Amino acid sequence: MKQKERFWRIALLFLPLAVFGVFVVWPLLDTFYYSFTNWNGFSRDYRFVGLDNFAGVVTDRLFTNATVNTLIWTALAIVLPTAGGLTLALMLDTQVPGAKAFKSVFYLPICLAAVVVGQIWIWIYQPDWGLLNAAITAVTGSPPAFAWLAEPESALYSVIVAWSWQQMGLAMVIFLAGLTSIPTYLLEAAEIEGASRGQRIRHVVLALLRPATVVAVALSVINSLKAFDILFIMTGGGPFHSSDTLAMYMYSESFKKYRIGYGSSISVILFLMTLSVITVYFRQLKKLDELYD
Amino acid sequence: MYHSFLFAARRACSTRGTRVPTAIRAGGVILALGLIASLAWASPAGEAAMDSQEVTITHYFGGDLGRAGLEEIFGTFHDQTGVTVVDSPIGHEDFKDGILVRAAGGNLPDVFSYWAGARTQFVVDGGNIAAIDDAWSANGLDAVIATSVADGATMYDGSRYLVPFGYHYAGMFYNAKVMAAAGVTEFPSDWDGFLALCENLKAQGIIPIALGTKNRWPGQFWFDYLLLRTAGPDYRAALMAGDASYTDPEVQRAMELWKELVDAGYFAPNANADEWTDASDKVARGDAAMTLMGTWITGYWNGQDLMAGDDYDFFEFPAIDAGVPNAVVGPVDGWLISANSPNRANAEALVSFLASDAEVQAKWAQIQGALSANVNVDVSTYTPVMQRALEAVGNADTFAFNYDLATTPPAAEFGLDMFSRFMDSPDDYMQHLADTEEGARGVFDSQ
Numbered sequence: 001m002k003q004k005e006r007f008w009r010i011a012l013l014f015l016p017l018a019v020f021g022v023f024v025v026w027p028l029l030d031t032f033y034y035s036f037t038n039w040n041g042f043s044r045d046y047r048f049v050g051l052d053n054f055a056g057v058v059t060d061r062l063f064t065n066a067t068v069n070t071l072i073w074t075a076l077a078i079v080l081p082t083a084g085g086l087t088l089a090l091m092l093d094t095q096v097p098g099a100k101a102f103k104s105v106f107y108l109p110i111c112l113a114a115v116v117v118g119q120i121w122i123w124i125y126q127p128d129w130g131l132l133n134a135a136i137t138a139v140t141g142s143p144p145a146f147a148w149l150a151e152p153e154s155a156l157y158s159v160i161v162a163w164s165w166q167q168m169g170l171a172m173v174i175f176l177a178g179l180t181s182i183p184t185y186l187l188e189a190a191e192i193e194g195a196s197r198g199q200r201i202r203h204v205v206l207a208l209l210r211p212a213t214v215v216a217v218a219l220s221v222i223n224s225l226k227a228f229d230i231l232f233i234m235t236g237g238g239p240f241h242s243s244d245t246l247a248m249y250m251y252s253e254s255f256k257k258y259r260i261g262y263g264s265s266i267s268v269i270l271f272l273m274t275l276s277v278i279t280v281y282f283r284q285l286k287k288l289d290e291l292y293d
Numbered sequence: 294m295y296h297s298f299l300f301a302a303r304r305a306c307s308t309r310g311t312r313v314p315t316a317i318r319a320g321g322v323i324l325a326l327g328l329i330a331s332l333a334w335a336s337p338a339g340e341a342a343m344d345s346q347e348v349t350i351t352h353y354f355g356g357d358l359g360r361a362g363l364e365e366i367f368g369t370f371h372d373q374t375g376v377t378v379v380d381s382p383i384g385h386e387d388f389k390d391g392i393l394v395r396a397a398g399g400n401l402p403d404v405f406s407y408w409a410g411a412r413t414q415f416v417v418d419g420g421n422i423a424a425i426d427d428a429w430s431a432n433g434l435d436a437v438i439a440t441s442v443a444d445g446a447t448m449y450d451g452s453r454y455l456v457p458f459g460y461h462y463a464g465m466f467y468n469a470k471v472m473a474a475a476g477v478t479e480f481p482s483d484w485d486g487f488l489a490l491c492e493n494l495k496a497q498g499i500i501p502i503a504l505g506t507k508n509r510w511p512g513q514f515w516f517d518y519l520l521l522r523t524a525g526p527d528y529r530a531a532l533m534a535g536d537a538s539y540t541d542p543e544v545q546r547a548m549e550l551w552k553e554l555v556d557a558g559y560f561a562p563n564a565n566a567d568e569w570t571d572a573s574d575k576v577a578r579g580d581a582a583m584t585l586m587g588t589w590i591t592g593y594w595n596g597q598d599l600m601a602g603d604d605y606d607f608f609e610f611p612a613i614d615a616g617v618p619n620a621v622v623g624p625v626d627g628w629l630i631s632a633n634s635p636n637r638a639n640a641e642a643l644v645s646f647l648a649s650d651a652e653v654q655a656k657w658a659q660i661q662g663a664l665s666a667n668v669n670v671d672v673s674t675y676t677p678v679m680q681r682a683l684e685a686v687g688n689a690d691t692f693a694f695n696y697d698l699a700t701t702p703p704a705a706e707f708g709l710d711m712f713s714r715f716m717d718s719p720d721d722y723m724q725h726l727a728d729t730e731e732g733a734r735g736v737f738d739s740q
Binding site for chain 1: 389390393394396397415416418419420421507509562563564565566702703706710713714717736739
């Protein structure tokens, strides 16, 4: 009986492993392979170029630009949704009227597809009739007609705002879950000891929210590193590469300039960056597990 | 073969007999089932299922480019042949990358729309496209396709690959009512006249020109015409082939003329925020007077119930330097058949039908605002505006593919970037030209 059960366990495990192998491991290995070639995507006539693609990356100023943008994107994609989510969670964890409704409203954007969020914000940023410029005009009295997504100085940051708006709900839910696990007697004890509301939040709430913060930050980092769709919809990496992240740049090199080999080398670098972040994340989780065990 | 796999599966499932590690037996079951499935897929029965009475097609003729009309045409083809057209259109901009992603994955549809010129040459070079010389002859396409289009657009490396569906002409399309209200009754044929028209409109508080370079390509018509009207078609062909440099004085002069227009405030602001439809809407609404665009704009405007002649019209891009041959610019839309098409006969029947049926061609020309490549189409079915566009093409010395169809796609990426970059910072045009030359040179040198 035990042997039969073991047989089925392993048999059933083969299916997801096969799917994982075909749809994740195989393409991943293919990407590594193509990163050492000069394949253009269609021609059967391509050759092995060794480390040339990786050497090209080092001197490619557009790659440097995409790397800097990725770092800016990742940094802000950690800070803005996490801080916003925490603020919302702290506000909604009190007995404010309609807190449940507000929670649903703030969580709603995370349920939307990135393309939908992107299109909504394209309309908001539209220079002639968009909501943002209309609001600025209503306040200042003069029409700004600023093209938020068409100016190289503002395009990346405009997309980050849209992204943060969507991701904030996820961070809020994680922090709300964290808040429910904080024993009320600790807060009451701190209050009896004379701690102000600010001190209670800083020294009790935020301290005990550390596990939730690690989860929220790690998810933000991973989500932001693989963010592609919202950038693709809102700017396509433009204008003229000003909002290119590594994922966008990899796409444009591979499928616009038909340099699959070179694009694959960018993919490999991005993969290694993401892998290192995930490694740090799991180590941190392990430490927390040990701490709370 | 089947029996041995079934036997292996049964052996793997059995818990009696020789003791085999559980993991190996479980893996054997999955492996055997997978092999049976793959054999069934690859069997003659599987092939028969693929060679059905259908043909798959992907194209970029979306909602604003005539999708509804194309579906009707596919319905007519089904009625005549019994072959079902499985249609999966993709948005125009997404198509450019999407179809190549499918080509890279060896997953092309039987038939797909494509632009004649360097783009088709690029996919032909990749070995993904079927030559159609036999089908071309068998269906008598020589007799129905205009020679001027057939020679330049369909032949690649000595064989025919592309079947033309229609072609377009880029001209200066304007809002007729805005022009009439501004007292403009004659339209310029030379550069000084064009500058005077822009100045006149601007003085009356009308933005002369709308341009939407968000997707970059609409800027190419300005570059194409300014270069063709000053340096001429031969120089431009050399530049497109990588035999001239973007930093040459000829290209600099074209950019300087463009810059003069931008500096004079003749273009609507924020060109990089608008798509071609946004710029067209500005002209249609009267927020700007004119836009340099292909004849597909007439299909777009007709769809908004604007009347050719009454609401909109066009004039040819003015001459600049005397003695330079008169070239017109535009794309040729056509159909390609995948080299691995499992429905090859149906695919050939479909593309031949789309090109050779005069009624289909006339209908498509009306819906999309295209000029038909079929010589049997009655010219009187065109609107007066399209009849004049046809005349303009007929009177030209040369029909040139627009920029992103004239130079190889990887090099075109750099030029397309330059057009939108230029609209953002025209003062830096020399730097933009140097960057474009560096990028394009890298592409040509690597070929």
